[in-house]
Amino acid sequence: MIPRHLLIGVAALLVLVVAMGIYARHMRQQARQLDSLATDALPVVPPASGPTETVTLYVADDAAGTLRPRSAQIPLPGGRQQRAEELLRALLRIYQQPGAPHPLAPAADIRAIYLVDPGAAVIDLNAAFADQHRSGIQSEQLTVNSLVETLAVNVPGIQRVNILVEGKTRETLAGHADLTETFDVITIEQAGNQ
Amino acid sequence: MLLSAAASADEKHISVYSPVAIYSLPVLDRAGHEYVGLLELLEPLGRVSSQSDGRRWKLRYNSADAEFAAGKTRAKIRGHNFDLSAPFMIENSRGLVPLNSLAALLPRFLETPVNFHESARRLFVGDVGIQVSFLLDASAPPRLALNFSNPVNPTISTEPGKLRMVFRRDPVVSPGSQSISFDNPVITHANYSENNGDAEVEVTANQPLMASFSNDRRTITVSAVPPAPTPGSAGPQNPAQASPAANTAGNVHRVLAVVDPAHGGNERGAALSDTLAEKDVTLGFARLLRHELELRGFAVALLRDADNSLTLDQRAAAANVARAGIYLSLHAVSQGSGVRVYTALLPVEGPSKGVFHSWNAAQAPSLPVSRIVSAAIVAEMQKREFPVQTSAASLRPLNNVFMPAVAVELAPGTDGVADLTSANYQQRAASAIADAVASVRDRLGVQQ
Numbered sequence: 088m089i090p091r092h093l094l095i096g097v098a099a100l101l102v103l104v105v106a107m108g109i110y111a112r113h114m115r116q117q118a119r120q121l122d123s124l125a126t127d128a129l130p131v132v133p134p135a136s137g138p139t140e141t142v143t144l145y146v147a148d149d150a151a152g153t154l155r156p157r158s159a160q161i162p163l164p165g166g167r168q169q170r171a172e173e174l175l176r177a178l179l180r181i182y183q184q185p186g187a188p189h190p191l192a193p194a195a196d197i198r199a200i201y202l203v204d205p206g207a208a209v210i211d212l213n214a215a216f217a218d219q220h221r222s223g224i225q226s227e228q229l230t231v232n233s234l235v236e237t238l239a240v241n242v243p244g245i246q247r248v249n250i251l252v253e254g255k256t257r258e259t260l261a262g263h264a265d266l267t268e269t270f271d272v273i274t275i276e277q278a279g280n281q
Numbered sequence: 282m283l284l285s286a287a288a289s290a291d292e293k294h295i296s297v298y299s300p301v302a303i304y305s306l307p308v309l310d311r312a313g314h315e316y317v318g319l320l321e322l323l324e325p326l327g328r329v330s331s332q333s334d335g336r337r338w339k340l341r342y343n344s345a346d347a348e349f350a351a352g353k354t355r356a357k358i359r360g361h362n363f364d365l366s367a368p369f370m371i372e373n374s375r376g377l378v379p380l381n382s383l384a385a386l387l388p389r390f391l392e393t394p395v396n397f398h399e400s401a402r403r404l405f406v407g408d409v410g411i412q413v414s415f416l417l418d419a420s421a422p423p424r425l426a427l428n429f430s431n432p433v434n435p436t437i438s439t440e441p442g443k444l445r446m447v448f449r450r451d452p453v454v455s456p457g458s459q460s461i462s463f464d465n466p467v468i469t470h471a472n473y474s475e476n477n478g479d480a481e482v483e484v485t486a487n488q489p490l491m492a493s494f495s496n497d498r499r500t501i502t503v504s505a506v507p508p509a510p511t512p513g514s515a516g517p518q519n520p521a522q523a524s525p526a527a528n529t530a531g532n533v534h535r536v537l538a539v540v541d542p543a544h545g546g547n548e549r550g551a552a553l554s555d556t557l558a559e560k561d562v563t564l565g566f567a568r569l570l571r572h573e574l575e576l577r578g579f580a581v582a583l584l585r586d587a588d589n590s591l592t593l594d595q596r597a598a599a600a601n602v603a604r605a606g607i608y609l610s611l612h613a614v615s616q617g618s619g620v621r622v623y624t625a626l627l628p629v630e631g632p633s634k635g636v637f638h639s640w641n642a643a644q645a646p647s648l649p650v651s652r653i654v655s656a657a658i659v660a661e662m663q664k665r666e667f668p669v670q671t672s673a674a675s676l677r678p679l680n681n682v683f684m685p686a687v688a689v690e691l692a693p694g695t696d697g698v699a700d701l702t703s704a705n706y707q708q709r710a711a712s713a714i715a716d717a718v719a720s721v722r723d724r725l726g727v728q729q
Binding site for chain 2: 149150152221222223224225226228231258259261262263264265267268269270271274275278
C-alpha cells in the first residue's frame with residue numbers, strides 16, 4: 088500500500104507541472120505577440136525637444152484650391168535639418184486629423200530632409216506618403232506647394248527643393264505632379280499668389 | 282509617334298462587352314491559331330486566380346475550378362471534361378486558350394449566355410447589345426438619324442462622300458441588314474460592319490458629310506456639310522460653317538490642335554470610382570473636344586484614340602514634331618467640382634543655348650500665350666456657370682511642349698462622379714473649351 092503522504096506529494100507535483108505548462112504556453116503567446124508588434128510598428132520618431140516657437144505652416148485647402156497660412160507653436164530642435172523635419176511633421180499632423188482640409192494617409196511621413204548648400208533642400212518622403220496619396224493634379228500640386236512653401240518660409244535660405252520617395256527619384260507623386268524636377272521656391276510662391 | 286499610336290489600335294484584339302466591364306485584350310497568333318489569355322479575359326468579370334505548376338495550369342473563377350494542361354486540348358472545368366479546339370498553351374505563367382473555343386468555354390465559368398462574333402472578335406456577355414436604327418429625313422438638306430438604344434461614343438472620321446463611325450467601346454450590334462440603301466440623291470446608303478473588335482457604320486453620300494450628337498448621345502445625325510463660306514465670313518460662332526471641310530475650302534486660319542487624353546493602357550490615372558478610371562473619361566472627353574474643335578475649323582490630332590499607353594516624352598515629342606498650334610491635355614478627377622485649368626509651372630533650369638531649348642523648360646517662350654488661353658477657357662466656363670479654377674502645375678508634359686499648352690481637369694458637377702461620364706456634361710465643357718480656343722485662334726501658330 089502506497090503511503091497517503093506520498094500520494095498527496097505526487098498529486099501536488101502533477102498540479103504544479105500542469106500549472107507550469109499553462110504558464111509557459113501563456114508566456115510563449117505573449118512573446119509571439121510582442122514579436123509581431125515589433126515587426127508591424129512604424130519607425131518611432133523621437134519626440135522633438137527644444138523651445139516652443141511660433142511658425143507659419145502653409146496648409147492646403149482642397150475646397151478653395153489654395154494654401155492658407157496658419158500659425159502654430161511647436162517645439163523645434165536646434166539643428167537646422169531637424170528643425171526642417173519637425174516643421175513638416177507638424178504640417179502632416181494637420182493633414183492627418185479627421186476632417187482635414189487636405190487629407191493625407193495616416194502612415195504618410197517624412198523620412199528625412201537634407202539641407203544642401205547653397206540653398207537647396209531635399210525632402211525624402213516615405214512610400215506610404217506617395218502610394219496612398221489621392222490622385223489628381225490639384226491635390227498633388229497643393230501637397231507639393233504646401234511642403235515647399237512651409238519649408239522655405241521657416242528655414243531661411245532655401246531656394247530650391249527636390250522631393251524623393253524612399254530615397255529615390257519618383258516620376259510623379261500620384262500620377263500627376265512631376266517629382267523629377269527641382270522646384271523653384273519663388274516660382275511656387277508666385278503660382279500660389281496667382 | 283502619331284503613326285505608332287494609330288498602329289497599336291490596328292493590332293489584333295478582342296473586345297469584351299459585359300454589364301460589369303467593357304474592355305479589349307490583345308489576341309496572339311500561335312501555331313496557326315488565335316489565342317487569348319484566359320485569366321486576363323475573366324479578371325474584369327469576377328474574382329479570379331491562377332496557379333501554374335509545370336505543364337499544369339489551374340484557374341479559379343469565383344467558385345469554379347478548372348485545370349488545363351499545356352499542349353493538351355482536354356481540360357476539366359467544374360469537374361467536367363471540356364475539349365478545346367486547339368492545344369492549351371502556357372507562356373510566362375499565362376494560360377492561353379484558342380479564341381474559337383470561347384463561345385463554348387466561357388459559359389462554363391460565367392453561367393450566363395455568351396454571344397461571340399468570332400470573325401470580328403467581339404464577345405457579348407449577357408444581354409448588353411446596343412441596337413441601332415436608321416431614319417432618313419429626306420427634306421432639304423437630307424439628314425440621317427441613327428438612333429441607338431443606349432448612349433454611344435464612336436470615333437468619327439470623314440473623307441469626301443463618306444462618314445465613318447467606329448465603335449470601339451460600345452456594344453453596337455448589326456441593325457439586321459449589313460447594307461441599307463436610301464432612296465435619296467444625297468445620302469445614298471449606310472453599311473454596318475464588324476472587324477477586329479470594332480463595329481463600324483459607314484454612311485455614303487454625294488456630298489461631304491458631318492455628324493452631330495443629341496438625345497444624350499443616343500442619336501447621331503448625319504447631314505451634308507453646308508456650302509463653303511466666302512473667305513472672312515466664317516467665324517467660330519457658326520460651327521456649321523466652320524466645319525473641317527468648309528474650312529479646307531475657305532482656308533482662313535487653320536490651326537492644328539493636339540488633344541492629349543491623359544493616361545491610358547496600364548496607366549489608369551486616378552480611380553474615379555470602383556469601376557471608373559481616369560483614362561477612360563479622358564478618352565471620351567477628348568473625342569468630344571476633337572469634334573467641337575473640328576466644328577470650329579481646327580485640324581485636330583488625338584495623341585491616343587484607343588486604350589494604349591504613351592510616355593510623357595512621347596506625348597511631348599508628338600506635339601512638337603507635329604508643330605501644333607496648341608496642346609490641350611485632358612484629365613479628370615472625382616474630388617471638387619467644375620473645371621480646373623492649368624498652365625506649366627516651370628522648374629529650375631539653365632538658360633536656353635542659342636536655338637536649343639532646355640527640354641524641361643521648352644514651354645517657357647509660349648507661357649504668356651498659354652496663360653491667355655487659360656484665361657479664355659476660364660471666361661467661357663464662367664459664362665456657362667461652370668465652377669472654374671486656374672493655377673500653375675508641375676505637370677508633364679506641359680513644360681516639354683514649345684507651343685501654347687494648357688491642361689484641363691474635369692471634376693464632377695452637381696450629380697457627382699456620374700457627371701464625368703455624362704455626355705451632356707462633357708459636351709458643355711468641351712464646347713466651352715473649343716469656344717475659348719477659337720476666340721484666341723489668332724494668337725496660336727498656323728499649321729505648317
